[in-house]
Amino acid sequence: MSFADLNLDPSILRALTEAGYESPTPIQAQSIPEALQGRDIMASAQTGTGKTAAFTLPALNLLATQHPVRSRGPRILVLTPTRELAAQVNEAARKYGKFLRARCVSIVGGMPYPLQNKLLSQPLDILVATPGRFIDHLERGRIDLSRLQMLVLDEADRMLDMGFMPDVERICDALPAERQTLLFSATLDGIMDIGKRFLRDPITIQVAGQKDKHANIEQRLHFVDDMNHKNKLLEHLLVEPGVNQAIIFTSTKRHADLLAEDLYAAGHKTAALHGDMTQGARNRTLTKLRHGDVKVLVATDVAARGIDVHGITHVINYDLPKFAEDYVHRIGRTGRANNTGIAISFASNTDRHLLRKIEQYTGHKFQPAVIAGFEPKRAVRMDDGEGRRSNGKRHGSGNGRPQGKSGFRGNNRDGGNRENREFRGNRENSSFGDRVMREGQPNRARDARQGEQKTDREVNGNSKSYTKDTDFQFARALTEEFGQRRPRSSNNQPANKQERFGNPNGHRGNNKPRATGNKSFGESSPKRPRSFA
Numbered sequence: 001m002s003f004a005d006l007n008l009d010p011s012i013l014r015a016l017t018e019a020g021y022e023s024p025t026p027i028q029a030q031s032i033p034e035a036l037q038g039r040d041i042m043a044s045a046q047t048g049t050g051k052t053a054a055f056t057l058p059a060l061n062l063l064a065t066q067h068p069v070r071s072r073g074p075r076i077l078v079l080t081p082t083r084e085l086a087a088q089v090n091e092a093a094r095k096y097g098k099f100l101r102a103r104c105v106s107i108v109g110g111m112p113y114p115l116q117n118k119l120l121s122q123p124l125d126i127l128v129a130t131p132g133r134f135i136d137h138l139e140r141g142r143i144d145l146s147r148l149q150m151l152v153l154d155e156a157d158r159m160l161d162m163g164f165m166p167d168v169e170r171i172c173d174a175l176p177a178e179r180q181t182l183l184f185s186a187t188l189d190g191i192m193d194i195g196k197r198f199l200r201d202p203i204t205i206q207v208a209g210q211k212d213k214h215a216n217i218e219q220r221l222h223f224v225d226d227m228n229h230k231n232k233l234l235e236h237l238l239v240e241p242g243v244n245q246a247i248i249f250t251s252t253k254r255h256a257d258l259l260a261e262d263l264y265a266a267g268h269k270t271a272a273l274h275g276d277m278t279q280g281a282r283n284r285t286l287t288k289l290r291h292g293d294v295k296v297l298v299a300t301d302v303a304a305r306g307i308d309v310h311g312i313t314h315v316i317n318y319d320l321p322k323f324a325e326d327y328v329h330r331i332g333r334t335g336r337a338n339n340t341g342i343a344i345s346f347a348s349n350t351d352r353h354l355l356r357k358i359e360q361y362t363g364h365k366f367q368p369a370v371i372a373g374f375e376p377k378r379a380v381r382m383d384d385g386e387g388r389r390s391n392g393k394r395h396g397s398g399n400g401r402p403q404g405k406s407g408f409r410g411n412n413r414d415g416g417n418r419e420n421r422e423f424r425g426n427r428e429n430s431s432f433g434d435r436v437m438r439e440g441q442p443n444r445a446r447d448a449r450q451g452e453q454k455t456d457r458e459v460n461g462n463s464k465s466y467t468k469d470t471d472f473q474f475a476r477a478l479t480e481e482f483g484q485r486r487p488r489s490s491n492n493q494p495a496n497k498q499e500r501f502g503n504p505n506g507h508r509g510n511n512k513p514r515a516t517g518n519k520s521f522g523e524s525s526p527k528r529p530r531s532f533a
């Protein structure tokens with residue numbers, strides 16, 4: 001099938017040819033004809049399979065016909081759970097709607113109101129928004145909904161998880177009842193109820209069951225003894241041939257910052273991406289990732305959601321996600337648009353319950369892999385319902401020596417010959433990530449210091465303290481900011497990991513580069529923390 005068979009407006013076909021698209025992906029081939037018929041749709045497909053175009057193209061096709069009502073308001077509203085995703089959808093709509101001269105605007109939280117007010121006062125066709133900021137503008141009477149024909153709920157599963165459904169309900173109540181509604185999600189599990197509430201007689205389209213998904217992503221698992229082992233393995237993996245760009249996921253924003261700083265100091269073009277950064281900083285980091293100026297992104301779940309960057313060859317789960325759905329979204333940052341990718345997860349024996357949840361969700365059974373020179377010292381237990389045990393599958397050349405194209409310095413997990421290590425000066429006897437490691441382990445001296453732990457305001461004038469640490473707390477912060485939202489139940493878990501861990505240095509962020517001594521990875525010297533590339 002070709003795009004020409006889909007009955008799309010010629011100006012859209014021209015834009016697709018210019019984008020280099022030859023034929024529709026399965027989700028596009030199935031959704032576009034139904035959407036063009038005016039049907040409401042609930043659709044799910046694997047990450048990276050072109051869901052954005054699956055709803056954007058029929059939405060744009062509406063614009064080829066003039067609306068009878070002459071007003072300025074949007075004809076299409078796309079709601080996304082995150083700001084980054086909104087920016088990406090907006091960009092895609094502009095690309096595909098280039099020859100239609102579609103007027104697309106993105107309105108998200110964290111950006112100044114005056115500019116958004118100005119954008120909303122101009123005539124527009126497609127409005128891409130996060131629910132909270134949309135409601136803000138709606139309540140202030142800044143959005144004219146009289147022409148609205150189509151609502152798209154993108155990443156509906158995530159909107160549900162992040163507690164946006166009450167907002168979505170309020171928005172749906174305000175929209176014309178005669179609209180068409182398209183719902184796209186990575187999974188339809190738990191979404192059916194939403195379909196009944198917000199869609200009219202929807203057709204359900206599911207491309208590949210959960211078990212068939214991600215065939216193009218090689219999923220590896222490495223058992224690790226401790227943080228030190230994890231860091232050595234990470235150092236090794238990042239310099240393996242074939243790594244173009246990588247996203248490393250950590251469980252906390254604080255750890256994302258620390259790991260990014262240390263990787264940067266080790267010579268990797270690294271940046272962090274998480275919800276404590278300003279939206280401007282998040283956008284700049286993503287632009288650098290897109291341009292290849294950032295090679296290693298250390299991110300948390302919310303911030304990295306939906307990132308579509310072609311060069312990402314590797315996803316590394318430095319910490320396993322707490323929710324199996326997040327695993328699927330993480331690994332989906334690689335292997336996009338028919339490419340292949342590698343997803344590597346680190347786990348210890350205490351993570352087995354998380355592994356089991358992921359296995360149940362994805363239908364993919366992990367076979368622990370071992371890289372020569374990086375074998376776990378503790379016996380690996382991969383128990384499942386059948387009592388399976390494994391000591392790990394050997395991965396790599398198996399010549400007994402660690403691999404890596406250059407600068408390997410990791411086969412020395414107990415310290416050993418530290419003179420040859422890169423981190424000298426004030427970082428003697430440490431490897432990158434050691435601070436992350438120290439933060440993750442019990443430390444009496446540090447615990448004793450906890451009472452005097454400083455906030456960032458005290459240290460560097462930044463009002464953010466790192467006491468709120470997980471993405472789910474970020475979701476909660478959004479809830480507090482915009483009212484009404486219902487964070488998922490696990491938000492109520494003991495929140496303050498970071499408070500428990502304390503801070504080994506008593507403070508952070510003095511913005512001074514650390515001495516890095518002989519670097520083996522790259523040449524540049526660190527100049528500042530956080531946005532390092």
Ligand SMILES: Nc1ncnc2c1ncn2[C@@H]1O[C@H](COP(=O)(O)OP(=O)(O)OP(=O)(O)O)[C@@H](O)[C@H]1O
Nearest residue numbers: 021023024025047048049050051052053306308337
């Ligand atoms: N028909 C096509 N031919 C070639 N490339 C395509 C086609 N459709 C989409 N793409 C490209 O595939 C990539 C992934 O598309 P998209 O971001 O829409 O995936 P997705 O399913 O929404 O992923 P996620 O669930 O992770 O957000 C994009 O870079 C897009 O440009």
